[in-house]
Amino acid sequence: MSDHIMNTYGRLPISFVKGEGCYLYDDKGQRYLDALTGIAVCGLGHSHPAVAQAISKQANTLMHTSNLYGIPNQEKLADILCQLSSMDRVFFSNSGAEANEAAIKIARRYGHTSNVFKHKIELPTIIVANKSFHGRTLSTLSATGNSKVQVGFEPLVPGFIHVNYNDMDAIKKVAQNNNDIVAIMIEPIQGEGGLATPEKHYLQAIREFCDSHNYLMILDEIQTGIARTGKWFAGQHSDIVPDVMTLAKGLGNGFPIGACLAKGVAAEILVPGTHGSTFGGSPLACAAALATIETIQKGKLTQHAAELGDYFQQGFQSALADLIAQGKILDIRGRGLMVGIELDRPCTDLVKKALDKHLLINVTADSVIRLLPALITDKTQADEIIAIVSALINKHVNS
Numbered sequence: 294m295s296d297h298i299m300n301t302y303g304r305l306p307i308s309f310v311k312g313e314g315c316y317l318y319d320d321k322g323q324r325y326l327d328a329l330t331g332i333a334v335c336g337l338g339h340s341h342p343a344v345a346q347a348i349s350k351q352a353n354t355l356m357h358t359s360n361l362y363g364i365p366n367q368e369k370l371a372d373i374l375c376q377l378s379s380m381d382r383v384f385f386s387n388s389g390a391e392a393n394e395a396a397i398k399i400a401r402r403y404g405h406t407s408n409v410f411k412h413k414i415e416l417p418t419i420i421v422a423n424k425s426f427h428g429r430t431l432s433t434l435s436a437t438g439n440s441k442v443q444v445g446f447e448p449l450v451p452g453f454i455h456v457n458y459n460d461m462d463a464i465k466k467v468a469q470n471n472n473d474i475v476a477i478m479i480e481p482i483q484g485e486g487g488l489a490t491p492e493k494h495y496l497q498a499i500r501e502f503c504d505s506h507n508y509l510m511i512l513d514e515i516q517t518g519i520a521r522t523g524k525w526f527a528g529q530h531s532d533i534v535p536d537v538m539t540l541a542k543g544l545g546n547g548f549p550i551g552a553c554l555a556k557g558v559a560a561e562i563l564v565p566g567t568h569g570s571t572f573g574g575s576p577l578a579c580a581a582a583l584a585t586i587e588t589i590q591k592g593k594l595t596q597h598a599a600e601l602g603d604y605f606q607q608g609f610q611s612a613l614a615d616l617i618a619q620g621k622i623l624d625i626r627g628r629g630l631m632v633g634i635e636l637d638r639p640c641t642d643l644v645k646k647a648l649d650k651h652l653l654i655n656v657t658a659d660s661v662i663r664l665l666p667a668l669i670t671d672k673t674q675a676d677e678i679i680a681i682v683s684a685l686i687n688k689h690v691n692s
């Protein structure tokens with residue numbers, strides 16, 4: 294590998310040069326089944342023809358103008374996203390971290406400009422969760438609840454207070470002791486933090502708490518959004534609509550695009566001169582996202598993700614029943630095609646061992662196997678993933 298790449302990733306010794314559906318091919322022509330899809334990015338699988346054609350057609354027509362002008366694809370995409378999510382307005386970015394930057398800026402400016410608070414907010418503060426992940430820019434790494442992401446980059450951006458996920462009392466306590474809270478920012482499932490899922494009513498309780506305190510509820514759906522969990526957005530499982538919602542990963546099926554959606558007062562906070570992006574929402578990026586959404590709709594892939602997600606859960610429950618009984622598997626969780634298997638011991642080695650079996654998986658939080666297969670995965674492929682992963686786990690915990 295080249296010495297000219299900055300050493301920010303511990304990379305596996307493999308390079309893929311081609312992709313088709315749920316499969317990737319390395320430079321020797323070997324085929325691999327992808328149960329990670331670029332970390333929840335390629336929901337339609339690799340090189341989906343509808344997305345490739347949309348990009349090619351748009352590239353041959355018009356790639357970039359500027360947000361100084363109207364962009365028809367951007368308007369169309371914003372209309373569709375708002376219709377799917379019940380939100381009002383969208384700001385387009387090029388990545389998840391940038392979408393969260395926009396969300397954080399909305400929350401801060403809301404604190405400074407809104408007259409709903411009885412006192413003047415000096416240091417608008419956002420409640421965030423431990424073990425969360427919100428990105429690698431300075432404000433998003435400061436919001437992130439993981440010291441590994443933060444160490445070495447101090448001073449952190451102030452204005453974030455961390456509480457444990459699923460702990461409503463902790464939120465109430467922070468609110469009682471701090472007059473500058475303006476928002477609560479949370480992932481509907483913690484993607485990087487070990488796939489913690491919300492307990493029943495947790496997200497509704499946050500919604501109600503935000504309503505009664507005039508806080509903005511910010512949902513980071515960057516990993517969970519775009520049909521991944523069996524609904525368009527994971528917050529919909531809890532029947533809630535946030536004030537601000539961020540998207541990225543699955544939105545362009547591999548073409549970089551992020552979005553910060555907002556509703557009601559939150560949608561009116563950013564005005565000319567307060568935020569911007571040269572590349573955000575280009576005709577090209579929006580063409581990719583439009584094709585992605587249309588293909589998910591046509592293929593009824595939201596429903597498929599829900600059904601196949603249940604199939605994965607049941608499949609792993611039965612394949613791993615003995616290890617669950619022995620306490621070697623602590624939990625199998627997730628929702629839709631976000632599947633987490635928590636072992637009683639570290640298991641990062643399994644990523645390499647799965648690769649040897651021509652299967653791409655991921656391990657997060659040291660001991661949680663994370664699967665993020667394509668929305669187009671079929672049952673035969675699901676069976677193969679369940680068989681390989683279960684065999685690897687068995688070997689790992691019994692050796």
Ligand SMILES: *Cc1c(COP(=O)(O)O)cnc(C)c1O
Nearest residue numbers: 388389390426427428484515516
């Ligand atoms: C990946 C991710 C981000 C950051 O997105 P980038 O595009 O890498 O900046 C933020 N939040 C969540 C929940 C993510 O999974």
